[in-house]
Amino acid sequence: MWGRVLAGALGAALVLLLLVLTQVYPETPAHPAVLIFLAATGGAAAVYGLLPLLQSLRQAxxxxxxxxxxxxxxxxxxxxxxxxxxxxxxxxxxxxxxxxxxxxxxxxxxxxxxxxxxxxxxxxxxxxxxxxxxxxxxxxxxxxxxxxxxxxxxxxxxxxxxxxxxxxxxxxxxxxxxxxxxxxxxxxxxxxxxxxxxxxxxxxxxxxxxxxxxxxxxxxxxxxxxxxxxxRTDENTGLYNYRFALECLREQLAISRRAGKPLTLMMVDLDRFKSINDRFGHITGDAVLRQFARVLESGVRQGDYVCRYGGEEFCIILPGADSRHASEIANRLLTAVRTHPFVDVHGQPLGVPVTASIGLATYPEHGQTEAELRRAADQALYRAKKEGRDRLRTCQAVGS
The missing domain is CATH 3.30.450.40 (GAF domain)
Structure with missing residues (x-):
């Protein structure tokens, strides 16, 4: 049914276009330039888009x-x-x-x-x-x-x-x-x-x-x-969202597999974020998340992907980075978060320590598939939080 409605609408649009053309060019039923543009761009949209063009052609x-x-x-x-x-x-x-x-x-x-x-x-x-x-x-x-x-x-x-x-x-x-x-x-x-x-x-x-x-x-x-x-964007932080993170990990893992290069997935969690929300309110909590996102963005390489995974959890996809290189980046991020002057929604110092926990897993040593890497990085993050937070933990190699 909708196909017939669309066809009827386009047909009506074409008739309208020809009527307009006869007013602009009374000596010919259809100007060649307009017909070329119409054929290339489609009926109804072309009618609207061509009105300024018709006016300019008439005035020229x-x-x-x-x-x-x-x-x-x-x-x-x-x-x-x-x-x-x-x-x-x-x-x-x-x-x-x-x-x-x-x-x-x-x-x-x-x-x-x-x-x-x-x-x-x-x-x-x-x-x-x-x-x-x-x-x-x-x-x-x-x-x-x-x-x-x-x-x-x-x-x-x-x-x-x-x-x-x-x-x-x-x-x-x-x-x-x-x-x-x-x-x-x-x-x-x-x-x-x-x-x-x-x-x-x-x-x-x-x-x-x-x-x-x-x-x-x-x-x-x-x-x-x-x-x-x-x-593909998280509204609050401006980072890539969860959906993009999954698509990107899948694509980058396929590229790494073909090229025979490593890839590291880093899971990052903002420590004790619930207490920040409870003490300062959700508006300040959202502001802290935005600041945290900027710290993460500024601490990675060009070509890395920083995404908001959900809530106070983030992930970073590092194409070409092995465990050693990724660990260096992760430790720099931990220091950057620990020393960053976080402020509340009014721009006043937050007055409480803000830290992060990081777990990372690297292809191919910690997993061969997208699901294996995500599970391994999650397990490493869980260890980092369980062992006291504000630290990095790397997944153990598969089979060890």
Whole structure:
């Protein structure tokens, strides 16, 4: 039944799209660029996503055959590749490649807008003097002005524009197009040239169309990324959650098995956490857990995985670490927790000692499977707590 409902909804959406097209392009029932985008991205979503594009196409000057051909190629090239891609890095790579190869612009940049900091961040560039990650206030530069005004700009001579911030040595002209989605500014596409007056309305026409497709793809990728993050993240600490921990251990163990390398699973428990909750309340308890999580994160290697296993129990997956190396890391963590200045929810010193207990098990000596490693690390943690807490215990080798 739902299949028929969906099919009917998409059919209605297609009819609506054709009605809109006849209003925008009365001389033809369906514009080729729109049909390409529709085919690549799907009916109902395309109708909504194409409304800004249709408006920009209607407002833009009539293109030459060459510009029309290039625009259609760009729409096809980007829309087909982006339609099934929900990874933001891949989306940005595709857009950068389109600017460089489809349109052969020598100097191009993609900047994304960070609303919290009100900054533009350079995320992709070709032949730019600024490094990736370069950021500046959205109140500055031609790109910032373009973002704020929500209007594309062509600067024939940047030397006459006081807002210009150099991105290319000896730059003389520039074109900036905002990337907009539902009235929200997502970023800017910026093209520069060492020649004066290098850009015309055909370039503007092409880049405006490309920016509309970019906006839809970037927005979808971000939404997907946020959904994935929520599904794998613990809400209080911001660490990976239990579900991710199990998946990660399974995947990393398979990698270690194929590569013939060790892997250590570390179980970490915050000692006497119940007494902290009972004395200071659960709000301060949650604050202590967050601080504890930061201590663990800061004490492991890049590439290790710190997860909240449940309650006051955490686990750390250390790919490539044998028992000796993992023990060194664990002992550093114990010291870091013991000496950390924990505070209550008001920022005042907690005034009570905070310590941790750690149990670890290493593949292959302490277990061959995910279940064996988890059981071995749990047993080691139990020993650490039973023998007085604030200490590390390593599982005994299988068969010993």
């Amino acid at each position: 000057p009539a293109p030459s055959p060459r510009a029309e051909r290039h625009r259609l190629e760009a729409l096809y090239y980007t829309a087909v590749r982006l339609a099934s891609n929900l990874d933001l890095d891949a989306v940005l790579d595709t857009l950068a490649e389109a600017l460089r190869q489809v349109f052969t612009y020598e100097n191009s940049a993609i900047l994304l807008y960070e609303e919290d900091s009100h900054e533009l961040v350079l995320v992709r560039a070709h032949n730019y003097d600024r490094p990736l990650g370069y950021r500046f206030s959205a109140d500055l530069g031609v790109s910032g002005r373009c973002l704020r005004s929500r209007r594309a700009e062509i600067i024939d001579d940047v030397r006459t524009d006081p807002y210009y911030i150099a991105g290319v040595a000896s730059c003389r002209s520039e074109i900036c197009v905002p990337v907009l989605r539902g009235g929200r500014a997502l970023g800017v596409i910026n093209i520069e040239s060492t020649e004066p007056a290098a850009f015309n309305t055909e370039d503007l026409y092409v880049l405006t169309s490309l920016a509309e497709i970019a906006a839809l793809a970037i927005d979808n990728a971000r939404l997907h990324g946020e959904t994935v993050k929520l599904a």
